[in-house]
Amino acid sequence: MWTPALTDEPPENHLDRLGTIFARFDRQDSGNVSYGVAVGGERYFVKTAGHPDHTPFLDHAQRVDLLHNAVRLARTHRHPALPALRAVIDSAHGPMLVYDWAAGELVGVPRGQRDDPASSFQRFRSLRSDRLLAALDTIVDVHDLLGGAGEVAGDFYDGCLLYDFTTHRLSLIDLDHYRPGPSRNEMGRMFGSSRFMAPEEFIRGALIDQRTSVFTMGRTAQIFFSEHLRGPLREVVTRACHPDPAERHNSLPEFCAAWRKARRN
Numbered sequence: 315m316w317t318p319a320l321t322d323e324p325p326e327n328h329l330d331r332l333g334t335i336f337a338r339f340d341r342q343d344s345g346n347v348s349y350g351v352a353v354g355g356e357r358y359f360v361k362t363a364g365h366p367d368h369t370p371f372l373d374h375a376q377r378v379d380l381l382h383n384a385v386r387l388a389r390t391h392r393h394p395a396l397p398a399l400r401a402v403i404d405s406a407h408g409p410m411l412v413y414d415w416a417a418g419e420l421v422g423v424p425r426g427q428r429d430d431p432a433s434s435f436q437r438f439r440s441l442r443s444d445r446l447l448a449a450l451d452t453i454v455d456v457h458d459l460l461g462g463a464g465e466v467a468g469d470f471y472d473g474c475l476l477y478d479f480t481t482h483r484l485s486l487i488d489l490d491h492y493r494p495g496p497s498r499n500e501m502g503r504m505f506g507s508s509r510f511m512a513p514e515e516f517i518r519g520a521l522i523d524q525r526t527s528v529f530t531m532g533r534t535a536q537i538f539f540s541e542h543l544r545g546p547l548r549e550v551v552t553r554a555c556h557p558d559p560a561e562r563h564n565s566l567p568e569f570c571a572a573w574r575k576a577r578r579n
């Protein structure tokens with residue numbers, strides 16, 4: 315269905331011929347341009363780096379590099395909560411990544427809407443605690459898989475969470491900044507939402523490793539679950555969010571094991 319793997323057309327023309335574009339994501343901070351496309355009765359999410367002349371923050375070559383990293387990630391790790399990558403098509407604007415469409419609403423909303431009880435952010439936060447915990451278990455499960463393979467999280471925040479309030483399925487999207495191992499912070503303030511970021515993500519030259527990812531997991535639990543955190547689960551999360559990486563769990567699998575143990579209590 316997604317052949318040929320090569321086209322000299324811009325993505326939109328190509329997709330228009332293959333099926334019906336029903337959604338457009340063209341106002342992203344990333345500079346990427348993505349589409350919801352219906353083809354043969356199925357829905358897909360097609361991600362591109364956008365127009366080569368468009369240079370908001372990252373230039374086109376840098377955006378394409380991140381998409382190649384997303385391809386690497388999707389081809390290396392498969393999980394039911396990660397929309398499957400079905401095809402990669404080279405176009406006039408670089409690669410088009412064809413993923414399964416994930417139903418649901420983005421949990422992350424602009425800051426100004428975060429206090430609105432009608433926002434997906436607040437509706438997610440006020441889910442029944444067993445549903446919320448199940449969603450956090452899914453996030454932990456994905457990070458156990460990725461962490462076990464050495465991946466280090468980058469730019470994980472609530473804008474990576476798509477939640478279907480009808481089926482209660484959670485999908486994790488946009489993990490394009492994850493890296494296959496530790497790295498040095500070369501930016502000072504790195505990409506990301508400061509609510510989820512560890513202190514070392516603000517310090518140029520600092521080591522960014524899975525202990526950084528552990529912090530982000532802990533913040534995720536605090537942001538969505540603070541009122542419900544007590545007992546052993548609270549201890550796990552407090553340790554994960556320690557400002558000093560040496561005081562946190564040593565790796566994602568270690569954090570995930572501690573989380574699961576505390577969940578059983």
Ligand SMILES: Nc1ncnc2c1ncn2[C@@H]1O[C@H](COP(=O)(O)OP(=O)(O)O)[C@@H](O)[C@H]1O
Nearest residue numbers: 339342344346359397413414415416420487488
């Ligand atoms: N697999 C998917 N299914 C449905 N919608 C998606 C999917 N992946 C992303 N989206 C939607 O598209 C938006 C942009 O995608 P994202 O991967 O975050 O791109 P960007 O790199 O531009 O931030 C997301 O905020 C989300 O609303």
Ligand SMILES: [Mg+2]
Nearest residue numbers: 342344473488
């Ligand atoms: Mg995004």
